[in-house]
Amino acid sequence: MTETLTLRALNRATLARQMLLARTDASVPETVERLCGLQAQEPRPPFLGLWTRIAGFRQEDLHTALHERVLVRATMMRGTLHLMTAGDYLAFRTPIQPVLDAGLKMLGPRAAGLDREKVLPVARGLLEESPRTFNEMRSLLQAEFPDVNERALGFAVRMSMPLVMVPTQDRWGFPRTAAFTLAETWLGASPSEVSALERLAVRYLAAFGPASAADAQSWSGLRSLAEVLDRLRPRLRVFADERGRELFDLPDAPRPAEDAPAPVRFLPEFDNLVLAHSDRRRVISDEHRPGLTTKNLRVRATFLVDGFVAGTWETERKRKTASLRLRPFAPLPRGVVEELTAEAEALLAFTEPDATGFQVTSEPA
Structure with missing residues (x-):
């Protein structure tokens, strides 16, 4: 018989994975890896998200990891900017590409005349010359493709090419108009072409489980994760929530008692805790x-x-x-x-x- 997890049990399990029941002594890269990335649509929130999770966190700890290229800020899950370890970015950028391709539909009529097969080689050449801000990139591409919408040109490059943001010495790591460069230039390696969907699904459960297939899809934007979780079923624990939804989890992942104390915590804008599930009643x-x-x-x-x-x-x-x-x-x-x-x-x-x-x-x- 399938075990049912109460709402409070799901809450405590998720908080434990998110290091919100007790601050961790792990390093910044270790913490970001355990979280499978931090939403970084704006520069400041990751600093606050790490402060609320790491004992004794200092701004310079994140600055150092960014400048040493251990961490990167780049477009990932749901087509939004995330702070990721370099290893995770290289492993998971290719599996996320279908989400980014689908995001191009947002352009609508502005995509008229856009031919990515022609635009992307030009963009690559520009980025090989130097890191570029997107204001600069759009202007240069417009000169080459005057009949295509400027915003469409920039958005196509952002969603189609593995790019990372170049950190500066700004207080929160990046100015509003940060420059981008090719991942292979910054990290000395290109994203892996090997499918890592199963690994991505496992990492999601480690950071946010127990979770349903719909939860995993909401976090990643990938519909294919439902099939992946079903394929992984023999290796996973299967639970049900109080509404009867099927939940997957790693066998040895922490699931504290529902009466485990949970201290008050402040979460920044865009924190993944409130974005990583389809059914968010657990938080x-x-x-x-x-x-x-x-x-x-x-x-x-x-x-x-x-x-x-x-x-x-x-x-x-x-x-x-x-x-x-x-x-x-x-x-x-x-x-x-x-x-x-x-x-x-x-x-x-x-x-x-x-x-x-x-x-x-x-x-x-």
């Missing part, structure tokens, strides 16, 4: 899920209470004072507010080390 209620994404598709920063998303937060800097404002979904007990305040002050000390004052406030629920 956020269906009622509150729609409010996490803004009209321009930004995913808000959140905080966890007893393992579940209990609200959103944002920071502000005025002169020498750094402040963090909580926006809880429901009234918070005094003890929880005290825990959140202590954690928020530590977060502000990390993000604003030169501030002389910290302020934590909470809006009425």
Whole structure:
């Protein structure tokens, strides 16, 4: 008979994989590898995501890993930018390509006249000369293909070629207009052509399981992962959730008791914890899920209470004072507010080390 996992059991299992029950002593590359990447649509969130997961994390730890080319920031799962280990990027970039190809459909009528077989060799030549920002790349490609939409040219290159962003000494690792270069130039190797779908599925379960095939598809954008998980079935544990959905997991993966303590935690914008499942009730209620994404598709920063998303937060800097404002979904007990305040002050000390004052406030629920 299939064992049923409660919502709280799924919550605690996922938090354990995500290093949110207790901070880890692992290195930055080890942590990023265990997470199978961090969403990095913007430069700052990975720093905050690592701070909330690694004991004693420092900004320079991530800077060092980026400049030593152990980690890269590149387009990956769901066609979005991710922070990945170089090894994972080279292993998984090719299996993700169908997602990126499908993403080109977003161009619609703007793709008129676009011929990737002609555009990509020109783009490669430009990138072999020097790293390029996409503003620069679009301008140069437009000169070669004047009848094709400029945005379509740049987007085709971004989604079709294995590119990585070149880190700088900026505070959060990358300026708004960071340059891209060929992965083979930056890493000295090209993405593997060998299929790594089974390995990718296993790594997903290690970071986010127990999970359904639909969950894996939502995280990766790959419909083929459903077939892969079914093929791996003899090597996996199979559970059911309270709605009867079939869940897969690695046999020896951690599944703590559902009453395991879960400390308050702050998650940055775009954190994969709130994006990696089709059914996200294990971390956020269906009622509150729609409010996490803004009209321009930004995913808000959140905080966890007893393992579940209990609200959103944002920071502000005025002169020498750094402040963090909580926006809880429901009234918070005094003890929880005290825990959140202590954690928020530590977060502000990390993000604003030169501030002389910290302020934590909470809006009425």
